[in-house]
Structure formats: structure tokens, C-alpha cells
Amino acid sequence: MTKTIIQFSILFIVLVLLQAMVFNNICLFNVAVPFVFIYFIVYLPLTLSANWVLTLSFIAGLSVDIFANTQGMNSLACTIIAMSRHSLLHFFFPREDELSIPEPSIRSLGQEIYMKYLFTVVLLYCTTIFIIEAFSFFDIWRMLLRIFCSTLLTFLLLLGLDSVVSRHD
């Protein structure tokens, strides 16, 4: 238990700092932005109560907001994916009791289900972020392009990250 808490605290700090220092400065071809820190929310154990998932996700979003000066944008999107995370998993993977490890990863869910789950969460996140951004400049094609490219980039990065993080169990 304590070991898990320490593990997740380290993951939280490393991911938020990585996002603030490195990934917030990346904007491929002026359209694709990687949101790597949401892996923390994706990876939270399924046994954790929904209240905790919401609170931790909100704090993660708020921390990134503070570094990126995007008042409320990431925290809103994080709260939304935290809320829909459980129902999404349930939709793709109804046999939750059979899970060997409480954390969703490619190893515990299998390749296909995990990829579906990850892609939907990332797509939901990017859609929220760029719809909020569209309040400032409204350009529907640019918005759709940014959603598509950012989702793809984030998805690929998170798949890579998952194979690194979930191996250490």
C-alpha cells in the first residue's frame, strides 16, 4: 500500500515536471501538442475510489495549469476524463474482477482493449482542451486538425511510456 502511494507520488511529480519543462514547449508543425502527464490519470488503480481519482486528477491538471498559465483549462479537462475513465473501461472491459493488477496497462488489459481505452481517453482530453481554446480563436478546421494531430501524438507517446512504466511491477 505505502509502496504504491510512493510510486504514484513519484510518477505524479515526474510527469508534471516533464510536462511543464519539456512537453509544454513542444508544438509539432504548430498543430500537435503532446499531453503526456495525463498518463498519471490513465494509470491510477481501478480499486481507488472515484472521489480520490477526481481529486488527484484535478490537482494534476491544476499543477500543469499553474506552470503553463492556462487558468482552469487542464484542470477542467482532467476532471472530465477522470469522471469518464471508469465508465469507459467498463464499456471496453466488462470483466473487471478478473484483473490481475489493479492498474490499467497493456499487460493487465491486453493490447487491443488497452489501446481502445487509451485512445478514447486521449481523444476526449484533446477535444476538451481545443474546444476551450476555440473560445479565443474560432476556426473549426484548425481546431479539428489540432485535435486529431495532438491525439495521435499523445497516444503514441503514452503507448511508449506505458511499456516503460508498467514493466516495473
Next chain:
Amino acid sequence: MRNLLDFFLKYSKWFIFIIYVIISCMLLFNGNPYQHYIYLTSANKVSSLVFKTSSMVTSYFHLHDINEDLQRRNASLESEVICLNKELARYREEAIADSLSRDSSLVQFDFIIAHVISNSVSRANNYITIEKGRLDSIKPEMGVVDQNGVVGIINVVGDHSARIISLLNPKMRLSCKVKGREYFGSLVWDGKSPHEAILEEMPRHEKFKKGDTIVTSGYSAVFPEGIPVGTIISHEKEHDDNFYALRIKLFTDFTTLSTVRVIRNNMKDELMQLQEGEEND
């Protein structure tokens, strides 16, 4: 009572969800950029410490570009110094007679040098953080320039750090004019590229050429007149046919920003008092 408690416990996650969404939306739709809480922006203690540490490393990467800019600037200043020296020599000969010294209170503007510790160009609303703050006598609504041109305006100030609204932010409007003319318009960013912005509300009957220089108009107390901003690339019609919108290539390279100068206007208080007096009449 028990039922009520059960109800709250059963749906607690929805309540928590709604509370977080409301907090986020309050932060998100707080329209006035000058009213953000200092501890929720990158000018707070922890994040400015983190950014300072990382910029100590990354500031080396831009040295080449900055060096080149400085060389160019140096060259143009040098040639200006030579011209001015010639002129000065001529005037000195003419006016040895009345050699009254100027009152020092008339020196209106001076500069505070600051280093950029965090910067963004890819978001819809971009901000810059610098490592000087209230203790270095920086106040909100001071103008910021770098060696090439206008950068932005200070908006949130901490003790040792401050946040600048970048020119690449739709909340920022800058009053500008074409160098040598009197017509002025306002410069806004359209979010498309960090190297370009739009100068709106230029009168239709004026003729503009590609490559004309755009400078600040000096109609506000924030920037002095004549600070270079950019050059004209092309002009487009606005929705309202009486005005042009000019596409401007900005002189300031926001992607490699490292050292900036904050402009302190020593006569700002006086100007503000004057303007307030006008409103009260």
C-alpha cells in the same frame, strides 16, 4: 436525516465532480488577465524557482541566435553613433553660447534588464515569466521590449518574478502606426503563427507598401513612441470596407526570447493624474 446522508454518500462523486468543474470554469472564464491570482500563475514562488533552474540550462541553446541579433543591433547602433557624433559636433560649434544643462526630471523613460525564465508561443493565450519582480521596482502595466522590438506588458507581479502578457495573446492590443505617418491602428495576434500579427483599423484611403515599418504610436503611457514592432507583409480587407487590416511580420523572435528590458515611465503617475482630472471635469 439518515436518508439525506446516504444520498450524499451515494452520489458523492457527482458532487465532487461538479465542484471541480465549477472551480475550473471560474478560473477559465475570469476574463480580466490583470486579476489572476498570483499563486495560480507561473509567477509564483515554486514555479518560478523550477523555471529558473531549467532556464539556466536551456538559455545556452539560444546563444547563437541572440549573438547574431546583438551583432546586427550593435552595427546599426554604431552607425547611428557616428551620425549623431557628426551632428553633435556641428551643433556644438553653432551653440556654444547657450549651454544650459537639461533638467534630469525630463528623462522620461528608463529600462530594467530582466531574464526570461518561461515562455510559450504555441497556446491561444501566451504569457512570459521573468525573474524580476516587485523588489526590482517592477509594477503591473509596464511595457516590455527586447533588442528587436516590442514583447508585451507586465500583468502579474510577485516579489521576485513577474508575468508578461505576450504580444502573442488576443487579450493584448497595441496601438501602432506606420513609421513616418500619423494614422494609427491596433495590433492583435490572430493565433496563426508566432512570427506574424494583424494591424487592424487602418484607414482605407491611406496607401501602404510591403516592407513599411510599423512602430508604436506612443498614445498610451506604456510604450514610448517609435519602438519598432514589425514590417508589413500584405494587406487584407476587413469586414467593414472602410478599413484595411495589415499582416505584420514581427521583429521580435518570441521563440528565442531570453533577455528583455522593462520600460519604466517616470512620468506615468503625472499622466494618469492628468487623465483622471480630465474625466472628473
